[in-house]
Amino acid sequence: MSESQQHDAERPMSGAEIIVRALIEQGVEVVFGYPGGAVLPIYDALFQQNSIRHILVRQEAGAVHAAEGYARSTGRPGVVLVTSGPGATNAVTGLTDALMDSIPIVCLTGQVATHMIGNDAFQEADTVGITRPCTKHNWLVKSTDDLARVVHEAFYVATHGRPGPVVIDLPKDVCINKGRYQAAGGVAHPSYRPRTKGDPARVAEAVELLAGAKRAIFYAGGGVINSGPQAAELLTELVRATGFPITNTLMGLGAYPASDPQFLGMLGMHGTYEANLAMHNCDVMVAVGARFDDRVTGRLDAFSPNSRKIHIDIDPSSINKNVPVAVPIVGDAGSVLQDMLTLWRQRGSQGDRAALAAWWQQIDGWRNRNCLAYRQDGKVIKPQHAIKRLYELTRARDAYFTTEVGQHQMWAAQYLKFERPNRWMTSGGLGTMGYGLPAAIGVQIAHPEALVVDVAGEASFLMNMQELATARQYRLPVKVFIVNNQWMGMVRQWQELLHGSRYSESYMDSLPDFVKLAESFGAVGLRADSVDQLDAVIAEMIATPNLVIADIRVEQRENCFPMIPSGRAHYEMILGDGASADTPDVTDAGLALV
């Protein structure tokens, strides 16, 4: 510690100054937020420094989603600052989203002064009570001297073990009062010590199982992304060394290069035919940083019935939660993959090459069904075609994609191909409509020169479109690519397939003119009505150095396939070409599974 720092540490500072200083010490460069009465002292402290940039969103949910986009695309924690009461409650959706998808977020919320807590004061809400189930941990700070320690602890908890959102609730008087700063080095959390190194015996067992496998598959999720780019490289090395196929979850896209022939695409409800059938028929499954979500497994009692499963996860509660596994390994994906790779190489085993060839032959048979094929005939743009062209016209760039939630999200997961981690930001676990635009803003803030596209549906976009003003204010050249079918497409699809085509409240009436809307926000509005305009609009969108809304008018009644209907197993997929003739027979129990 230098002399001036030491001097600072002893000088009593206001709580707000302590908070800002702790953020700086934690390496925070950007805070996404919205001011209000309870956080005015913190905003005042932010005003008087130049290390941290504040991005003013237009609604607090947007602040958390923007921080999520920032975090996912950089691997660093996203930081949010909102006021008490409605500021905090508006942030709840984003916090829940970050909890479900394991995104490190530190959210500072204002609170009424300590002596007013519990008195139903103006803009008071029980923020720690409300956010307890939707954060990894939260704190209400009651003394200014505790502030620095809690901020440092919060960053530690948010980023260690399975990452997640944390909330620090900051009463106004605690921010105004004077107190002492404490440097991060002296702060060790008293009890939270997540295990990162896998049990060597289990790792050896896993490698033996894999070496003896005839039909193995890797199933990798967001945990690999969270572990860092090195984990994705190690996964790629291990998969290539073994020769087995790999599928990624929605959250895991980019953890393995999509152009690699061993990659089977995404699995699950809207996953590829080959990925789901390979999961169903494998004899050994290696789950890495994935949590056997219901959208992945389909009907649990029919999920991959004949395989022995290895599960690598940093969160012990993810193991044996939905699916019993033979070899559980608690640890960080990167660390365990490194150990497995070392052991695999030491073993010098090639595995059963004949069995591997037969396995690939079987998989190639499934691949030949070409499950993502669609027919682009006539002038009306097929949504799949719009996204496929978007991919093809952007593939030469190191582009970042966010999505909203619905059909367009699944098509984006199917037709965009990711070669690297941290390029794909989507709301997986919570399925939050309105996520994509603010997330794209967070990504663009972190990567100002990059091409950042929000693949959107018109319904989702309307949920947080106020953030166009944020993008405009900071001159962020985000591209909003609206796959506009004038329906809540996924709702409409389920109503068609499962509820007798009774389209209850899923039509998007009274849509705005998106081109004029763009112009009113100082953005560029583009529209494609027919397939011959599509490429030119995408090219213009990419070439425009400003905020763009591209309104892509697509076929209204297109359904997203392949699809595993609710309550069905992996082998019971509906494919696109058979869709109209093959209406699934779904039981009430299946319907309830959603």
Add this chain to the structure above:
Amino acid sequence: MSERQERHTIAVLVDNEPGVLARVIGLFSGRGYNIESLTVAAVDATGQLSRITVVTTGTPMVIEQIKAQLDRLVPVHRVVDLTAEGPHVEREMALIKVTGRGEARIESLRIADIFRARAVDSTTESFVFELTGSIEKIDAFIALMQPLGLTDICRTGVVAIARGPAAM
């Protein structure tokens, strides 16, 4: 999947900080786990640690989940499944009020003696008995008091500790 329900007594050592009990209870209610009994109090001299004893029921898979979910709460130091880890002692205390006169009143006192319950309050028409023991013992005592004028029951919930020299 086994649907066999098991009862487990789980000890949890936590930081004694505001909201920690709400976190534990919220975990059980939020994930649909059962709580049969729950006790909590500070247990070290400086008041930094509290020990929670929770009795719960579930399938073996659910019990494993409960332990893993508890262990991942940030203020939780240790989770020990006393039922799974070997012999342990479980005790509960109850205060039980019985009102009545005549033969029933005498009989209640006689049974209390057999159960080694103490009368901690008495009037000419009532007793308050203090009784310590296993859940089953207290259940049995309550059942016997039912026809003898039982009017009020207060139970602490189970506290439990492993037998032998090893500490948690």
